[in-house]
Amino acid sequence: MRAVRFHEHGSPSVLQCESIESPTPTAGTVLVSVRAAGVNPVDTYFRSGEYAVPALPAIPGTDGAGEIVAVGSGVTAFEPGDRVFLTGLGGDGSGSYAEEVVVPVDQVATLPDGISFETGAAAGVVVGTAWRALVDHAALTATETVLIQGANGGVGHVAVQLAASMGARVLATAREPYHDRLESLGADHVFSYDRDDLAGAITNVGAPDVILETFVDEYLQFDADVGANGVRVVCIGNATNEASLTAVNTAKNKDVRYQFMTLFNAPDLSAILERVAALLDSSDVVPQIERTYTFEDADDAQRDVLEESFLGKLVLIP
Ligand SMILES: NC(=O)c1ccc[n+]([C@@H]2O[C@H](COP(=O)([O-])OP(=O)(O)OC[C@H]3O[C@@H](n4cnc5c(N)ncnc54)[C@H](OP(=O)(O)O)[C@@H]3O)[C@@H](O)[C@H]2O)c1
Structure with missing residues (x-):
């Protein structure tokens, strides 16, 4: 699969789009085919080294949305084909800027029908x-x-x-x-x-x-x-x-x-994600997508999220 990685901490130019092995879901996790990944200031803190990752190279990305392709043992709430959005990744070096990502079930929620992957990825x-x-x-x-x-x-x-x-x-x-x-x-x-x-x-x-x-x-x-x-x-x-x-x-x-x-100190993140899903479904909250980027342009996206002024969100499309 293609994934954006950094082999050293530094400016956005350390981000590279590379071909690597797809991950395998473990117990209590799901494997998601990422269709869109949200860009947040926190993603840049892991890249710059302001926040620690356990090892390098690492894949940034906190938010995403896509389709479940496989589930780990013990997972009953989701099945392959489900449309989902997710949050809280990146701190372990396996973030959402990848074509496939493994996510613990309490960091995933069903993406309501009619809500695009871009919007779901922008929301978490x-x-x-x-x-x-x-x-x-x-x-x-x-x-x-x-x-x-x-x-x-x-x-x-x-x-x-x-x-x-x-x-x-x-x-x-x-x-x-x-x-x-x-x-x-x-x-x-x-x-x-x-x-x-x-x-x-x-x-x-x-x-x-x-x-x-x-x-x-x-x-x-x-x-x-x-x-x-x-x-x-x-x-x-x-x-x-x-x-x-x-x-x-x-x-x-x-x-x-x-x-x-x-x-991410919230005691029950999945309860918050359920509320987020309900807000998207009712259109009470509609994240605005300012611009999309490819994985190859992830460096521009991370630069822009900190340095540019815009209304809403930036999103990566693999
Ligand atoms: N604690 C948490 O759990 C948590 C969660 C999410 C985000 N955050 C943090 O919250 C901050 C905002 O996140 P975000 O995703 O909304 O970032 P963002 O999209 O970059 O938005 C930052 C906002 O701050 C405005 N701003 C810049 N300088 C300002 C000033 N001097 N006075 C007032 N407003 C100013 C920006 O306006 P312009 O566009 O005009 O520059 C922009 O509206 C970041 O520091 C982020 O790391 C924390």
Whole structure:
């Protein structure tokens, strides 16, 4: 089979498309013929060496979708021919940027009829994270206001849709060219994050009860400043490894709650994937595919996911 691998850590140019042996499913796993693989920032962290893989060469890729071709012993929930999507791969060096991949059954869910492999491959990490953040951690309610930071991003644009489907009032930050599309996805107000009066503009329309934060290192204090009393700030992303407050008293006086999270700490990932499948099936959440790439262009895809600005997701097609 063809697979994208890296033999050393480094820039995207270390990614190579190679011919290697197909893997064999073991007990409790399924072998999936990958039709599409989602591209996420986390894929680049394994390639660069920021996150460890147990051995090299390694295949990156957290998300994917395709058809089951074989099942390991003890697997009864799936059979060959089933259309599925999957998430949480890559950390063991056997990710989804491959024509075939072995996946534990609790990291696979049925792809609803009518949902394309591209959409399924785009969904796992970002819709799962939005669900875990807004539902499990923040317990967002229909009477509340939520602020989604980085709203045109992979997580942000599906979080806007999820929050709107929950009935919440949705505030979002993104560059100006994305404002109309984010409003059509469910945002009530969209703010450019580079405006000088951002905090005032947000609080003028109503301080958020919940904030989904994608740049913790830059906005830790900002979130305390703009949040309502008791604001729940769910922190999912950071550009650097340091974050600090410059006015602790503001956070104290508002009883601010910061919840840091990683999707893959979820105690029951398969339950989250079932919810993701239901959201795709109902069209409450529709991941937007900005662009597709071939495996041979995986280096461009990993470069673009970090360096380019776009709305939605990048997807590899083998
Ligand atoms: N904890 C978890 O489980 C988890 C899960 C998924 C993702 N993450 C992390 O969450 C972050 C976002 O992931 P993603 O997939 O949504 O990435 P993404 O698609 O690259 O989106 C990043 C978003 O942040 C925006 N942004 C850039 N600079 C900003 C700034 N100074 N202020 C506000 N927004 C800014 C980007 O806007 P432009 O396009 O205009 O630059 C874009 O909308 C990443 O750090 C990722 O590693 C964590």
